Amino acid sequence: MEINFSLFSIEIATALLAVIILIIGLMIPKQSRHILGYIIALGLVVIFGFSFRFYGLNTAVIDKMYLVDDFSVFFKQLFLVAAILVILASIRYVNKMNGNFEFYVITIVAALGMMVLVSAGDMLTLYVALETMAISFYILAGYKTDPKSAEAGMKYLILGALSSGILLYGLSLIYGMTGTVIITEIAAKIGLLSGYSPALVVGLVFVLAGLGFKISLIPFQMWTPDVYEGAPTPVTAFLATGSKAASFAVLARLLLIALPAYSRQWQLLVAVLAALTMIIGNLAAIPQTNMKRMLAYSSIGQAGYMITGILAMNQAGVSALSFYSVIYVLATVGAFTVVMTCSTQTDSDEITDYAGLAQRSPLMAAALTIFLLSMAGIPPLAGFTGKLYLFKSIVNQGYLWLVIVGLVMSMVSVYYYLKVAKVMYMNDPVDKTPITIPAEAKITLLLTMIATIFFGIYAQPLSVLAHIAGKALLTF
Numbered sequence: 139m140e141i142n143f144s145l146f147s148i149e150i151a152t153a154l155l156a157v158i159i160l161i162i163g164l165m166i167p168k169q170s171r172h173i174l175g176y177i178i179a180l181g182l183v184v185i186f187g188f189s190f191r192f193y194g195l196n197t198a199v200i201d202k203m204y205l206v207d208d209f210s211v212f213f214k215q216l217f218l219v220a221a222i223l224v225i226l227a228s229i230r231y232v233n234k235m236n237g238n239f240e241f242y243v244i245t246i247v248a249a250l251g252m253m254v255l256v257s258a259g260d261m262l263t264l265y266v267a268l269e270t271m272a273i274s275f276y277i278l279a280g281y282k283t284d285p286k287s288a289e290a291g292m293k294y295l296i297l298g299a300l301s302s303g304i305l306l307y308g309l310s311l312i313y314g315m316t317g318t319v320i321i322t323e324i325a326a327k328i329g330l331l332s333g334y335s336p337a338l339v340v341g342l343v344f345v346l347a348g349l350g351f352k353i354s355l356i357p358f359q360m361w362t363p364d365v366y367e368g369a370p371t372p373v374t375a376f377l378a379t380g381s382k383a384a385s386f387a388v389l390a391r392l393l394l395i396a397l398p399a400y401s402r403q404w405q406l407l408v409a410v411l412a413a414l415t416m417i418i419g420n421l422a423a424i425p426q427t428n429m430k431r432m433l434a435y436s437s438i439g440q441a442g443y444m445i446t447g448i449l450a451m452n453q454a455g456v457s458a459l460s461f462y463s464v465i466y467v468l469a470t471v472g473a474f475t476v477v478m479t480c481s482t483q484t485d486s487d488e489i490t491d492y493a494g495l496a497q498r499s500p501l502m503a504a505a506l507t508i509f510l511l512s513m514a515g516i517p518p519l520a521g522f523t524g525k526l527y528l529f530k531s532i533v534n535q536g537y538l539w540l541v542i543v544g545l546v547m548s549m550v551s552v553y554y555y556l557k558v559a560k561v562m563y564m565n566d567p568v569d570k571t572p573i574t575i576p577a578e579a580k581i582t583l584l585l586t587m588i589a590t591i592f593f594g595i596y597a598q599p600l601s602v603l604a605h606i607a608g609k610a611l612l613t614f
Contacts, residue, residue, distance in 0.1 A: 305348025
């Protein structure tokens with residue numbers, strides 16, 4: 139079998155970068171290891187620029203086991219952007235954790251797992267990639283030497299292993315009934331079956347449960363607040379963005395490409411889960427007093443909005459999901475960058491400790507307000523455009539009631555987001571010492587803030603790429 143290894147260039151370059159950083163980290167003295175963050179960021183920027191060459195290829199390799207289509211390329215670029223922003227924002231944070239360079243290596247491996255996951259053309263590659271990503275996050279979640287981080291790592295490990303087992307059982311049922319692990323062939327095999335298969339429905343439910351854990355759908359969200367709060371903030375930022383986006387991408391490929399014949403079964407289930415996720419996620423965020431826990435419940439609510447793109451079962455829905463994934467990543471990484479910077483200087487993640495942040499750091503207060511309002515869907519920020527695309531894709535599919543739920547919950551989210559803004563702008567600071575923003579974190583803040591505003595006012599460049607991604611998934 140002839141294999142064109144150039145089609146794996148993005149993944150190979152990312153893996154080589156991890157190996158190079160590991161070797162350099164072992165050779166240089168500990169006090170100089172902060173430079174590794176800059177090297178990684180630069181390397182990922184180069185890979186990101188190179189990745190544009192893969193648009194338009196839309197090919198499958200190794201007997202359809204690996205897919206290089208515009209949909210996967212779009213999400214690989216998203217993971218690269220998320221990794222670059224998180225690593226830049228976390229350089230000083232990692233230095234505070236004794237400069238352990240292994241953090242960077244594991245972060246790159248997690249990104250590599252995400253890239254392989256969105257290109258997986260068969261269920262075995264899918265599972266191996268998912269576990270590569272998940273095991274990296276198990277390690278990173280317990281990276282700090284404090285009880286909360288250890289608890290977060292242990293909870294994520296136990297519940298993550300359980301969800302992986304559930305997913306594997308679901309995939310095995312689908313394989314058992316169809317006789318193939320190739321995702322693009324499953325739909326054709328299902329068409330050859332005589333009648334309705336209860337075993338396939340059970341497999342579908344188990345797959346949805348396994349991936350529902352990764353994207354924090356209700357009722358599989360129980361791990362999210364504790365892990366988000368206890369894990370190191372850079373890990374939380376990457377876990378809340380890259381991992382969630384990758385899981386949404388693979389869920390879209392499975393449901394829309396492999397299992398459209400059972401859409402009547404999974405559409406109802408997904409619609410109910412989406413509504414519950416929006417409602418419970420946003421309502422549970424209201425009483426939170428810890429910023430990371432509040433953002434955790436907020437991310438649960440965001441998952442409810444995002445999954446409606448899959449529910450639409452058309453190109454517009456997939457394009458809207460792709461578009462909103464980028465917007466969500468930008469706003470979430472930006473918000474956690476503020477949390478990271480504040481916590482390194484105040485040793486607290488409580489919302490009350492953000493009192494007077496507008497006086498102590500006007501840039502961080504303004505940026506956090508913009509990110510929160512974007513997640514709430516307030517125009518003219520990018521979050522409004524993203525939700526408009528998502529809700530527009532399902533309103534003509536008989537889900538007007540779900541759009542109403544989404545709009546009401548978006549208004550509910552404004553309350554707890556503005557509660558944070560009120561503390562920052564209207565409360566007097568206990569400590570009036572200015573908070574200095576490291577240059578690396580400032581770059582992340584400015585990039586995410588500018589992009590959030592820009593894509594809200596002029597969404598066309600991103601919407602064109604999202605349209606290409608959505609078209610590739612459904613026509614490839």
